[in-house]
Amino acid sequence: MGAMRYLLLVISIVCLLKSSSAQPGFISIDCGTSGNYTDPATGITWTGDDGFISTGSSVANLPTAMQLQENKKQMSSLRFFDDSRSKHCYVLPVGASGTYLVRAMFLYANYDKEATNPIFDLAIDATLWRTIDFTLDRDVTNSWFKPTVVEVLVPVENSNISVCLIRTSSAYTPFISSLELRSITGSSYSYVTKSQSILENVGRFNCGPAANSSLVRFPDDSFDRIWVPSDQNSGLQTMSSGGPVAPSDNMPPSVVLQSGWISDGGFSFYWHSLPPASLYYAAFYFADLTGSKDTRIMDISLNGKLWYADVNATAFGNSALSVSTEVVAMGIANFSFAKSSGSSLGPILNAAELYAVLSVMNETTYRPDVDVLNILQARFNLRGWSSDPCSPVPWNWISCSSAAPPRVTGLKLSGVNITGALPDEVLQLTMLADLFMDHNMLISIPEDFTPLVNLERLHLQNNRLTGSVPDSFQKLRQLKELFLDNNYFNGTLPEQLMNTSTFMITAYANPFLCIPYQYVCGGENTDHTKLIIICSAGAAGSVLLVALLIFCCRRRRKLRPLNLTNRLGSGYFGTAYEMYNSDGSTTPVHPVMGTSGGGAPFIPRVDVPKFTYEEIKTATDNFRVQTGEGVIGPIYQGTLANGKHVAVITLSSKSTLTHDEFTTEVAILSKIQHKNLVCLVGYCDEPHRRVLVFEYMAKGTIRDHLYGKLTASEPVNWKQRLEIALNAARGLQFLHTQCAPRIIHGDVKSSNIFLNEDLAAKVAEFGLAKLREDITATSGFMISEFSTGEKLTTKSDVFNFGIVLLECICGRKTAKTEGAIENMNIIQWVKSSLQDGNIHAIIDPALAKNYNVEAMWHVAELALLSTDGRAVSRPTMTQVVRALAEAIEIESGTFVAIQPSTNSSVVTLKDGKDRERDGRSQRKRSSRRHVDRAHRPMKLVNIHLSPHRFAGKLDTATQRISLCD
Structure with a gap:
């Protein structure tokens, strides 16, 4: 094709x-x-x-x-x-x-x-x-x-x-x-090639033609320049001659030069409302065809200052004369033509041109990078991409540096149906920092990635990759993210990837890949890779499980694979599984809290420092500054001996946890690290004095900035709110998807989303279920799971996060009395306000309309979808992350819509009646363009579950957000 x-x-x-x-x-x-x-x-x-x-x-x-x-x-x-x-x-x-x-x-x-x-x-x-x-x-x-x-x-x-x-x-x-x-x-416009500049036509005029004259162009002008009859100086005497004009390759056509303005004294010719430019180029043409033997010499001034002196229009007989040069003007260029002293006749003007001078962008994309992109286009059938890849704006699927020449720093080819092998030529893009090839059908990748010395993020998840995981990954010193999930890698994940690097790696759902059993990540003071495969705490069974796993990896022919998919029961941080024995029988194994075959509980290692209570008192100046109230106790501001600012939470003395249980919980928290989760940095465990020490977030909570103590002094704009929401969603996504068993926060709210100095958001107070008395006491929002007595699920977190999104949009409290179901009216208020299609009714006035309306609709409908009364109808947190990422692309104008498969399975939501699932998803695109996008019918979002990457499509009849697992 x-x-x-x-x-x-x-x-x-x-x-x-x-x-x-x-x-x-x-x-x-x-x-x-x-x-x-x-x-x-x-x-x-x-x-x-x-x-x-x-x-x-x-x-x-x-x-x-x-x-x-x-x-x-x-x-x-x-x-x-x-x-x-x-x-x-x-x-x-x-x-x-x-x-x-x-x-x-x-x-x-x-x-x-x-x-x-x-x-x-x-x-x-x-x-x-x-x-x-x-x-x-x-x-x-x-x-x-x-x-x-x-x-x-x-x-x-x-x-x-x-x-x-x-x-x-x-x-x-x-x-x-x-x-x-x-x-x-010819020599026409030699200025262009000599200066290597682009001249943008501001005006090209035929001066003094007969009334009602038409444009002059080809075939009269061999270059097909368009000469427009000027309506200036209509009261001047005009010259009209059928006489011949000596041919010249740099002059207007004869039909233009055969007419002109003539004045005994002088006249002006001007351009007003000039386009912005630091430099202009003007050209004037003179041909005195009156047959007079007298001299016609003139002076030309620009905006009152002499520009050209003693221009003799009769010096060359019937040949035309031109004057041209660079011009500096601001907004208006008013040229005056006056009779020079000693001239017998007044000035004449036959034609005029003015151009804005534009500098040519010579720094095109680095040629070897362009060659690689051309190979990728041909190999992957990426059609319709031409011109310079990086300048003046990059193609959608690449990112570029601002260096000279621009270099390709990112390939973003997620979910575009790429098949086969990743070409070796990609390794020639040596400035790559991002390589996103996920959600395709790749079957192989190069073995040696070491040429990509600047690579920071490599996303290969959700492909069909086979073979061993390349050892070369460990040599990528700039690498921060390596996602290998949902492939068919085999062998054992190289141990060096976990011991010698500082990047985050995910490799779950590779059925033939043996992965050493580890906690989710090291403590703050360790420098080994954060392997995001299993989040759990240790117990006596964990030692046995590690040994069995290693044994199974080495003796696959003699033993059946270790099966941890048949759950016997789940706890908040751990799950009991059935493990197959060599004789076909099963044994209950609990990787965290249970035992297998008896024995004393094994207490996992805590990867953060343990402080004495006196050290905590010193750090907090005897608990002098309380900054808030957490779900497990008051929060105090403190400073450690090394100068590090921290947040200190004191636990209730009524806690019934034993020493071993508390230590296990601390160990779990110490191993859960993510850039969008508030990290545990220490703890204290003395009789009746238990303290958790977390990193300090200098900018408070998002609630403080939306309608709290920082609203007036440190407001956040819409783009910042989107970034904050995306950060928080990624933190929750980590807990829901990267931990086995998954972690449910249980108390997501705007006062639990903290901001650092750069306004990067981090979710706090996760994983504290066993340290608090009642999970419903401080949840802030009453959802159906509570009223029906069901267990909390990840969809409970999605519901609460949807409320946070509504707060970001509206800039208001969720209810008059938070936590009381009769006052929890923000969802109903938003739905009611949007029924007439006017989203401005709900938007925080502090945003002052500084937002993209389509992005606002996108988030509003995502929030309503997330707060659906039925948990099954809510999106996953992964889908929420993708939707928010798309909203940011819409806000910044960089959104690339990739259509979902026609075979997608559609979960159709309801807003009073079922929606048809038919060809309306392919409505004409023009319906998306409105003078005021704020006004349109409010329709709940439809979810597509397909193999493609997340893509969205806004539509005036039905807002459709395609979210792919």
């Missing part, structure tokens, strides 16, 4: 070059059409755009185009780009290096029936050209029905030139009506 596409492209370009032989150096593209035709007005051959771009959709037969005086045919069609790619590029072949004119036209004409005012950017190769903004016209509606024309003169040294439309907001869809390329030969 890729080869056929390439062949069609070559054939199309060959046909184009043949059809445009009458206009050498011309490429004229009628966007949104196919085939060739000749414009009867100009004789220019036009072609469709399907040979130049493979993305986007077309619209034809726009009726309003027929009302135009010029370019009717070209303006009656367009191509629009409503997916979430960062840029869409036309690639135009050029015959030789030199100066080229590039012209693009845009006629909106309300083609999508959405009455929007699109805003998007244009780029030439790696250089940002300009912003197309339909809101700039004072008569916005009128701007829909007249073409916007932009044009540049650009130096070209390569075999092609790319013109890219860049999406700047998810609210606007880029489009284009026509695109033209013209070769400018």
